[in-house]
Amino acid sequence: MSAIVVEQLVKRFPGEQRPAVDGVSFEVQAGELVVLLGPSGCGKTTLLKMINRLYEPDEGRLLINGQDARSLPATQLRRSIGYVIQAAGLFPHMRVEENIAVVPRLLGWDRARIDARVDELLELVGLPPAYRRRYPRQLSGGEQQRIGLARALAADPAIMLMDEPFGAIDAITRTRLQEELLAIQRRLRKTILFVTHDVEEALRLADRLLVMRAGRLVQYGPPLAIMAAPADSFVQELLGTEDLLRRLSLVPVRDALQRQAGPPRADGAEPSVSVGIDDDLRAALGQLLRAAGDTLAVEDRDGRVVGRLSFEDLRAAVAPDRAAVPEGQPGPPAA
Amino acid sequence: MKYLLENPDVVAQRFSEHLALTLTALSIAVLIALPLGLLIARTPSLRGPVLGVLGIIYTIPSLSLLVLLIPLMGLGFWPAVTALVAYAQIILVRNVLIGLTGVEPAVSEAARGMGMSAWQRLVRVELPLALPLIIAGVRVAALAIIGIGTIAAYINAGGLGRLLFEGVTTGNPQKIVAGALAVSALAVGVNLLLWLAERRAARAAYGT
Numbered sequence: 001m002s003a004i005v006v007e008q009l010v011k012r013f014p015g016e017q018r019p020a021v022d023g024v025s026f027e028v029q030a031g032e033l034v035v036l037l038g039p040s041g042c043g044k045t046t047l048l049k050m051i052n053r054l055y056e057p058d059e060g061r062l063l064i065n066g067q068d069a070r071s072l073p074a075t076q077l078r079r080s081i082g083y084v085i086q087a088a089g090l091f092p093h094m095r096v097e098e099n100i101a102v103v104p105r106l107l108g109w110d111r112a113r114i115d116a117r118v119d120e121l122l123e124l125v126g127l128p129p130a131y132r133r134r135y136p137r138q139l140s141g142g143e144q145q146r147i148g149l150a151r152a153l154a155a156d157p158a159i160m161l162m163d164e165p166f167g168a169i170d171a172i173t174r175t176r177l178q179e180e181l182l183a184i185q186r187r188l189r190k191t192i193l194f195v196t197h198d199v200e201e202a203l204r205l206a207d208r209l210l211v212m213r214a215g216r217l218v219q220y221g222p223p224l225a226i227m228a229a230p231a232d233s234f235v236q237e238l239l240g241t242e243d244l245l246r247r248l249s250l251v252p253v254r255d256a257l258q259r260q261a262g263p264p265r266a267d268g269a270e271p272s273v274s275v276g277i278d279d280d281l282r283a284a285l286g287q288l289l290r291a292a293g294d295t296l297a298v299e300d301r302d303g304r305v306v307g308r309l310s311f312e313d314l315r316a317a318v319a320p321d322r323a324a325v326p327e328g329q330p331g332p333p334a335a
Numbered sequence: 336m337k338y339l340l341e342n343p344d345v346v347a348q349r350f351s352e353h354l355a356l357t358l359t360a361l362s363i364a365v366l367i368a369l370p371l372g373l374l375i376a377r378t379p380s381l382r383g384p385v386l387g388v389l390g391i392i393y394t395i396p397s398l399s400l401l402v403l404l405i406p407l408m409g410l411g412f413w414p415a416v417t418a419l420v421a422y423a424q425i426i427l428v429r430n431v432l433i434g435l436t437g438v439e440p441a442v443s444e445a446a447r448g449m450g451m452s453a454w455q456r457l458v459r460v461e462l463p464l465a466l467p468l469i470i471a472g473v474r475v476a477a478l479a480i481i482g483i484g485t486i487a488a489y490i491n492a493g494g495l496g497r498l499l500f501e502g503v504t505t506g507n508p509q510k511i512v513a514g515a516l517a518v519s520a521l522a523v524g525v526n527l528l529l530w531l532a533e534r535r536a537a538r539a540a541y542g543t
Contacts, residue, residue: 052448054444054447054448074450075450075451075452076450077450078447078448078449078450079449079450080450083445083448083449085441085444085445085448086441087441088441088445089439089441089442089444089445090442090445091442091445091446091460092439092442092464092540092541092542093460093463093464093539093540093541093542094542095542102449102451103449103450106449106450106451106455135541135542136542137541137542138542151449161448
């Protein structure tokens with residue numbers, strides 16, 4: 001069963017020519033991180049806000065865990081969905097611990113349980129316990145956004161909505177927060193809808209990418225599949241699908257190694273450089289350019305050499321006729 | 336000073352009358368202004384009309400308003416309270432409005448998105464954040480009430496205004512000085528207390 005089912009959702013705002021969201025349908029499986037990507041005004045934030053009913057759809061149907069979203073009071077639905085917004089939106093008059101405790105308190109948890117949960121969440125987002133007593137004003141932008149994430153996770157919701165959460169944060173901190181979000185996601189396996197207009201961010205985070213334009217869904221699928229077969233010139237341009245480096249960055253070394261035809265090559269000189277099996281091919285290319293020969297060693301997490309990669313493998317990984325794209329994957333899925 | 340030193344009991348009596356008038360008027364005014372301010376904060380179309388009417392009331396000279404109330408309410412304490420409440424509305428309602436609408440949109444949206452009901456948002460988020468401005472409004476309104484309250488003595492509402500009027504009619508400048516000093520002391524004291532409350536609320540709201 002899909003965690004979220006969106007069927008033909010339409011949202012019109014008074015005084016606007018076209019609907020902000022115009023007949024969008026898609027499904028999200030439990031545990032997936034779906035990134036809604038598109039230029040500003042494409043309707044991605046409006047779509048997100050219909051999921052927790054901050055906006056009520058004019059038409060269409062929305063199922064959360066198989067249940068019609070309208071069957072619950074909006075406040076109750078929202079308490080069961082984590083919500084992270086740009087600039088964190090922390091309550092300035094509440095300490096960090098009170099901010100994190102908002103939803104648990106709304107749900108009537110007892111103090112001991114809330115206390116334990118606050119400790120747990122601070123650790124999860126990598127902040128020291130002493131931060132409990134601080135006010136949002138006393139935190140950096142990155143720290144505020146971590147608390148925003150902790151607050152959204154507080155009552156352990158299965159679904160999280162994130163509206164450009166890292167949009168107002170400097171590039172270095174943003175990259176670190178993205179990595180931490182991925183690490184947290186590997187542990188918690190939430191169903192996440194993540195809105196951004198930053199293509200690099202979208203490609204880095206997404207299990208699936210939902211590309212929107214002018215209120216409509218243009219393409220929905222795994223990033224690599226969309227990069228390999230963009231639905232139209234808009235997607236092509238938006239994602240920069242011609243950018244081979246960008247495509248390389250989407251392929252894990254592990255996958256390229258598995259695709260090698262025949263037995264592992266052991267001929268030639270021992271490679272002078274290596275790359276980790278969990279890295280991506282962009283990193284591998286960087287190492288190759290630094291190498292003396294034209295192959296590099298692939299090492300597993302313990303530093304054992306488990307294979308070799310050559311320029312040829314990299315070229316094959318981004319070749320246009322690559323068979324890595326699952327059948328019928330590009331293009332919007334059938335509802 | 337002579338009058339003040341020779342008649343402390345009279346001055347104290349007028350002082351407590353003035354204080355009672357001020358506190359009564361201020362309390363009623365706040366009780367009306369809070370819901371009214373909340374109403375126009377939630378209903379933007381009502382802001383213009385409500386603030387317009389309250390603004391007009393504020394421009395009526397205080398003596399005329401007191402006199403206008405005589406045919407309706409007669410003389411004494413309550414007509415004076417009525418006039419003072421009417422004057423204070425524009426100050427209070429405006430500050431409640433600015434306080435509530437000044438809450439950062441991201442903060443209100445977070446409150447909504449996390450599943451707070453309208454009442455929970457008001458009590459847990461909006462009012463605490465609006466409180467510094469609301470108290471600032473109460474402070475300014477209190478000073479206006481204390482000042483205009485002296486004129487209420489003209490319609491037999493008592494208070495420190497009596498010392499001033501009596502001083503004028505009997506040609507006793509000492510009495511005027513005593514009344515003026517007492518009014519100033521009251522104003523300065525109330526101002527200080529409310530300023531401290533305002534600062535406290537601001538610290539709580541901005542989290543320092």
